[in-house]
Amino acid sequence: MRRLISFVPFIALVVAGCSPSAVPADGPRDTSAATKAPEAIVTDAPVLPDPTTTPSATASVTVAPTRWPPLPSLTPAPSPGGEVAEVYLRGPFGSLDGQASLPGADPATDGLRLLDQHAQGANLGVGLRDVQLAFVQWTVSIIPVVDGAGSGPIVVSEGPGPEDRTDFISLVGPDAGDWLLRLDAQVADSPAASYHWRLAVPDRDMPADGELEVPPPELFVEAGRRRVSAETGGGCYVYTCGDVGGLTPARLLPRIMTDERSVTVKLSDGSRFVEWRASGWPIDGQPGETRSFGRAKVPEGVHQQAVSLPRGDWYLKVVLTFDLERGHGTYFVHVTVE
C-alpha cells in the first residue's frame, strides 16, 4: 500500500505558454513548425544545443520540400498483413519511433521532429521495439532536405549482410546539414513499410576516440525574477551514467529564495521532460522527514513545472525523466520559502 497524496498542497502544472519566461530552444530548427505556434509556446521543440554552450552548432535553417526524390525500393516480396512493426532511431538525441508509411510513400514532413545528431558521423542505430522480430531486408538512405544540386538519396546501409544483426541496424550519421533519414524495411511477419526521421547535424566533429558523451541539460529553478541552476546529481543521460557517493551539504547547494511558496523548474535547453518527481527535507533536518512535493507525468507541450513547497528551508530534490528516452536526471537545490 502506499499513500498517493499528502495533505499539503505542493504541485501545480504550468504550461509553458502561460509563462512569459518560456524561451524556445535556439539553434537550427524546423521553421515551418516554429511559425505555427505562438512564440511563447514550445511545442515539440527540436532538442538542439544551446548556441551559448555549443558555438559550433551551425546546421542550416531550411524549409522542407513537399516532394522527395525517389528512393531505392526493396526487392518485391510478399507482404503479410497485420500491423506494421514499430521501429525506432537511436542516437545522441535519444530514441524516437519512426513514422511508418507505405513503401515508397512521401513522408509527412510537417510532423517530423528535428533530431540533433550532436556531431558529424555520430553512431546511429535503427532497432525494432519487439525484440522477437527481425529485419528481413532493409535499405537506409539519407536525403538532404534542401539540395540545390538536386542530388538523390544516398544509401548508407543495405542488408542483411553476413555480419549483420537482424534486430538492430548500426549506422554512421551524416555530416553537417539538415537531412531526412529513411528506412525501407521488410520485417518478419509484418508488412513492408518506410520510416522517416529528420536529422539536424551541427558542424562539430566526433571526439578523436570516437566515444561521444552528451551532457545533460541544466535545470533552471526560478522564483519570480530569480533563477539558479540546480546542482546536477547522478543519473543516466543518453550514453553516460554518473554515480555519486553522497549528497552535497546544503550550504554548498545553489540557493533560491521565494515568497510565493513555489518555484518553477525547466531545462536549460528548452527540451521536454515527460515525468517529474520532487521531494525534499528541511535543511538540517532529520531522517524520516522526507516529503513528497509532487510527482506527475507531463502533458505534451508543457516544458516547465511549478513545484509548491511549504514555508521553510528545503533541500529540494527533483528527478526528471527526459523525453526521447534520453534517460533520467537528478537535481538538487536549496529553496527558502519565506
Add this chain to the structure above:
Amino acid sequence: MSRGVHGWRWAFMAAAMMASTAFPSAAVAAPEPLSSGQLPACAGVSPPKPSGEGGAPPTLKMVLDARGWLVGHELDLFGGASFRLGRVAFLEGPFGTSWIVGEARRGTSLVRVLDAAAGCVTGSFSQAGLIFSASLDPTGRVLVHDLVEQKSRDQLGTWRRSTADLGRATRILPGVSSQDPLAPVWVNSFAWAPDGSLAAQSCGASQCATDVLQAGGGIWSQRSSGQGVLRAMTDRGIVVEDGACHATDCPTVVVPPDPEEPLVYEAPLVDPRPVPESQSETWRKDAILDYRWGKYAPQSWMRPAINDAAGDVAASRRSRAARFDYDADGAGVVQLAGSMSGNCERALACATRDIPHYWRISVRPQGVRAGSITTRWCEAYKSPPDGCFDLRRTMLHEFGHIEGLAHPDDHGFRLGALETVMHPISPSKGRAGWQMRRFGSCDVARLQRRYDTTTPSASYAVCDRVDTQLSVAASRSSVGYRDSVRITATLRVRDRDGYGQLGGNFVSGRDVLIQRRAPGGSWTSFQASSGSSPGSYELTFQPWTTYEYRAIFDRPTRDGLTGDVSGVLTVRVAPCTSDCPKAAPSRETMRSH
C-alpha cells in the same frame, strides 16, 4: 539504530488492548453530499475485497488557484467521474480492490471506502476531528485510522472500525502526547502483516516511533532517531527505511520485535521488480567484453579489485549477459579520470556506453574530490576506515551500467540494499550493502529479461514475477481398457512484451503435478517426470476407466515464476471386454518415464 521499549507506552497500550474504549464523541452520520457531484453508492453493502484486480486506480489531484494556493482536491475515479473534495483530503490504497478517500470540512472528517472494481462506495463514516491517514487490513474487514483534534492538533490515537459497521470506533493505541519528544507529529502511517498484525508509525521532526499490535495480542514498540519511514510489516518485524542514509534512496531494514536480535539488512522485497534498463539495445548473448586500461590507467593496487569485479559479474549474472575480461587490446576502456563533467561532475565513477558500439568506465583517483566528498577507496587501506568506498563493489555497479542497467530510484521505485547494486548513491563502508559483490536479485531479473536465462532449468530471479503457462496433452484421446496413455504437460513462460528474451521460454526442472479424476470426482495428484523435450513433464497411465486430466505448477518459493493450472482434457477408456476383474482394481498401474 538504537532500539528500546518505552514502559509508559507499553502500559497504556496494554490497557487499551484489554479494555478498548468506544470513542465517546464519534459522530456517526450519513455521508454528506460533496460540493459537486456525489460518489455513487454500491447497490448492496458488500465488504471490500481483500485481493484481486481492480479497475483503473483512482487519483487525487490538488486544485490550485491562479496564485498557486490550494483551494481543494479533485478525485478522479472509475473511468472519468470527477468529484471535488475540500482542501484537506487524502487517498490511500490500493487494499485489494479498495481505496480509502477522506476529506475534512469544518472540523469533521468524512471517510469513504471505494471499491475500484465495482466503481462505488462500500461504506463511509464521519468523525469529529481530523483524519489524515487510514488503512484496511488484508482481509478487508478492519479499517484503522488516526485522529487529530482540530484546534489543539493533539494526537488522539489510532482507531479501529469494522467495515461491516463503520459507525463504531474503538481506540487501540494512544496518541502521542504533546509532551513527548516526538511531538509535533508530522505523519502517521500504517502497515499490516499477512497474519493481521498492525504496525502504526508516527514521525515527528526528529524521530519516528512504531507500535506493533500483534495478531496474537502482544504489543511492542520501536523508537529511534535513525528509524526511517515505515514501509511494510512482515512476520519477521517491521520494515523501515534505514534513516542513516539521510532519507534519500534509503535501503530498507527489518527491525525484529526482540531488541536483542540484530537488525536484518536483507529486508524482504517490499516493491520487487527488475531494475530498469538504461538502453533497450543489448550486447550479443554471452558476449565477452574485453577491456584495456585507458590513458590514465588505474594504479596497480586498484587493478585486482577491477578484475575481481569482472569476475563477480560472471559469477552472479545468472543469465547470458555479457562478461568482462581484461585484455591489453580490449575494445572497452577502464581508466582514471580526475575531472569529469555533466552528470559525472560529482561522480565517484562514471560509465559510458553506446551499445553495441563502445563502452568506457571512468573512476575517480584516490584522494581526488568528487563533489563534496573526497574519494577514498577502501582497497587503498590495510584497515579501511568507515566512509571509504569499496572499489570492487563500485566497479560491479559500473559493469551493470555497461550491461544496460539503470538506477531503480531514478525510475521512482526503491529496492532493498541487497536486492540490487544499482542504487544511485554508492553506499560507503558501514552502510547497508557497501561490500556487496554480486548482482542482486532485481539486477539479475533485468539481466535475464535482456539476455535470457542460461538453460531451461535455470532458476528465475526471485525479484521477478514471470507468469507461466501450463498446457497438457495426451498421447491418445481414447484408449482401450488398461492401455497406456502418456500425459504430457508443457511449462512455458507466457509470451509478453515486457518479458523480453524470456517470453515463450520452455521451463524445465520444476515440480509439476499431473492430476486426474473420474468425471465429477475429486482430483488425485501424481508427480510428473521430466520429459524428453525442454519444458515437458510426462506420466504414463494405464487407466481402467475414463478420467479427466490436468497439470498444476505451484509457484516455487525460490524462483521468480508464478504458478499455473492447465486446462482439463479427457481420455476416454473403452469398457473391459476380456479378462475383466470382478471388481474395480484398488490400485492401477502407473508408470513414469
